[in-house]
Amino acid sequence: MDKPTITIYDVAREASVSMATVSRVVNGNPNVKPATRKKVLEVIDRLDYRPNAVARGLASKKTTTVGVIIPDVTNMFFSSLARGIDDVATMYKYNIILANSDENSQKEVQVLNTLLAKQVDGLIYMGHVITDEVRAEFSRSKTPIVLAGSIDPDEQVGSVNIDYVEAVKAATTQLIQDGNKQVALVTGSLKQPINGEFRLKGYKAALNEAGLAYDDSLVFETEYSYNAGLKTFKQLQKAGATAAVVGDDELAVGILDGALDAGVSVPDEFELITSNNTKLTEMTRPQITSIDQPLYDIGAVAMRLLTKMMNKEDIDAKTIMLGFDITKRHTTK
Structure with a gap:
């Protein structure tokens, strides 16, 4: 019974x-x-x-549930963002439904529809790319949506991020000032706006200011994984790169180990700056210099922006840019 x-x-x-x-x-x-x-x-x-959360929701006409779509739950970049989202959600007594989309566009649409069917009051989306299918679902749904740590070039959706153009420009400039003439850019797909429109723009701007020619054989698109980093180091060597700005920390660890496996001394013969400053950067030897974006704060501010949208409060700006630093460790001179 x-x-x-x-x-x-x-x-x-x-x-x-x-x-x-x-x-x-x-x-x-x-x-x-x-x-x-x-x-x-x-x-x-x-x-x-x-x-009973649902009964409580019916009484207050609100289930106050927020859906969070995370592309890869094992990547520290996304899990650090999720911490900030979760803490603010807890503060406002919102329930969170976390869904993993495996960086797969069909699954993103599926996961999005599942969350909307559960009548979530708001959505936080962490994908680095908004496909046309996902955008169509966004505009069909009346649910407020905020991007965390990503950018909508069309600015149709609220988003919280850093200035990726300036961040990559600063990192590239530092490597050029250290005496590197052949600086590579290693990111995910250039079809993703964060890479193709923002990071690439910052990289080109730094080269331009330093009077160096842009060479597309120094730009690498790869997946964000350790093994991809090991493979990429061999390609970096072939291309004659003496330094790299890397879009993801796990990828950067792979590149670092690839260099060490090849007997290349870091930072004396090869320099490296990564992008997310997750815990991984301090776990390696040498520790990795990184653009420092406040991941926890990005998550927290995204959640706070979403609460304002859900409560129909006035919003000053739909796109919120937080500051960044470069944390110098031992992969740069």
Whole structure:
């Protein structure tokens, strides 16, 4: 026989208080005497009462659930963003449904529709590219959407990020100032706006200012993985690159190890700056110099922007740019 569902009525009866008092305790309302709160919490614990989120949502006409679409749950870049999102969501008492899209465009549409079918109140999307199919779903749906750590070149969707053009320009300039004439750019697909429109633009601007010619044999598109980095180092060597700006930390670790495996001294013979400053950068030897984008803050601000949209508050700007630094470690001179 199924265990009977414990209701708010049962808790109120057991604790000899009104249902309104139980509701206040469950919702964290401060207007409850500490002794009463303690008694109610003990009963909730003993009866194993779980407030029904959907019923609570119906009462307040809001399930306050936010869908978060993450391209690769194992990548530290996305998991650091997710921390910031989650902490702000908890603060506002929102539930989060996290969905992994495996960086696969069919699956993105599927995951998006699943979340919309669950009637989420808002969506945070972390994909680096918004395909036409995903954009069509975005515009069909009335649900507020914010991009975290990514860019919508059309600015149809709210987004929180850093100035990727300036960041890559600063990193490339540093490598040129260290005396490198052959600086490579290693990123994901140039079809993704973050790479093809923003990072590439910053890279070209730095070369231009330094009076160096742009050479597309020094631009590499690859997947963001350690093994891709190992392979890419061999190509970097062939192309004669003495330094690289890399779009992802795991990829950068692969390139670093590829260099060390080949007996190349870092930073004396090869320099490296990565982009996300996740924990990985400090776990390697030598530790990796990185553009420092405030990943946790990007996640937190994206969630805060979404709460404003969901509550129809006034918004100053749909695109929010946070600052960045370059954290110098031991892969640069």
